Amino acid sequence: MTFINTTFKALPYRSCISTDAVRMHPAAATMTIADNLASAHDIPDSADPLMALLHEGGLRPLRLGGRTLLPIVQGGMGVGVSAHRLAGSVAALGAMGTISSVDLRRHHPDLMERTRDLAPGAAATSRAKQDINAANLEALAREIRAARRCAGGRGLLAINVMRAVGEYAPSVTRALECGIDAVVVGAGLPLDLPELAQDHPDALLVPILSDARGVQLLVRKWERKRRLPDAIVIEHPRLAGGHLGAGKIADLADPRFDFENVIPQSLAFLRAAGIEKEIPLIAAGGIRRFEDIARVQALGAAAVQLGTPFAVTQECDAHPEFKRMLAEARDEDLVEFTSVAGLPARAVATRWLKGYLKAEAKLQGVAHVKPRCTLAFDCLAQCGLRDGLATWGQFCIDTQLAAALRGDVKRGLFFRGVGALPFGDQVRSVRELLARLLTRYEDSAPTPGVTAA
């Protein structure tokens, strides 16, 4: 590949290691702090060289909440994959960084210790749930504080809360009280978000949707509440990692999700409603290089959101083995399945996932309502395992995602999006990733599959 643009220079750095948010699960804490120091987790003092790259490449900036940002959003990734270090690092470079709200206590050994013995015994259940949820809200506040320090007022900081999680409303409220810039909600229609955020009129509200019908429905419902989304993430279920916005696996490749369809259709609706300029669209799923960004901007998108490429950066808050698993996986190693949240999901077909899928029909055949959640805190509002929903997944998602976070390649569930990553199987810094995405290469074409199937 020929590197046309050579203006990106080394910058002065400052470190961004939090003092109050100790990293990771206790089992991995030693490694992670060492990893923090070894990778130096460096952040440039100025985001300007990236803006210069943006202008040279001819991509448009993202204008959001009165700010001019790089048109690149780091998507929220649970459990704990995008916490303060990743989100703060991305924001510090002038883009939008997103903390995932789910079970953040796993990054705080003191909070894990405090909740460790809350075994889900019948009498202890409601108390255990209350204490674990309180610990998670405390962790959320700590992570937001640390990310804000890290970002130093640059870029934009968001919290991602899945609509499907039990603590959706308290998490949104706590994040807003902590002064988060934006709330991003996926995995369900956040029709009640305007009410939840009514005391915080300056906070940006960003739903994640997948087709033009969803955009129309949500905007119409929000309009009645006198609120419009500040941006909308359009996530392609055939390409993205994690939970996917389609009803079932068979629908993932439906052309109505293709960026070529959903972006112009959504813009046409917004234009007809007279609000096109006010709501930037952010395309997510399988975005891997400059040409992918140029292509969706040509369709009318304002920006892109990436998950997997940010998950394999040095600054990502997960264990190095988590990053290795994602970086080394190829498209043929990925599998789609139905999660315990009842939604299709895409992940690396690890030993655990292959074994689970082999046993899935049997497990679904004996699905029944359990007296309590495996981990006592009911992470999901509706859970296929706990609630005995026979067509939904039958595993404890928090247990599996937490295993992935701490690098347990045997037991973990490793969500991943489709497509070869910008640096192949290498783990690089956020700065390098952003620079690469903003740079046009002479002989590269858009990532196959990013546009129509």
Ligand SMILES: Cc1cc2nc3c(=O)[nH]c(=O)nc-3n(C[C@H](O)[C@H](O)[C@H](O)COP(=O)(O)O)c2cc1C
């Ligand atoms: C490991 C991982 C965890 C994710 N967790 C969440 C999540 O908690 N909430 C959410 O809305 N999206 C989640 N996503 C989706 C990302 O935010 C992003 O939209 C998506 O990954 C984009 O596709 P890409 O991975 O192909 O870039 C996750 C994705 C990955 C890879």
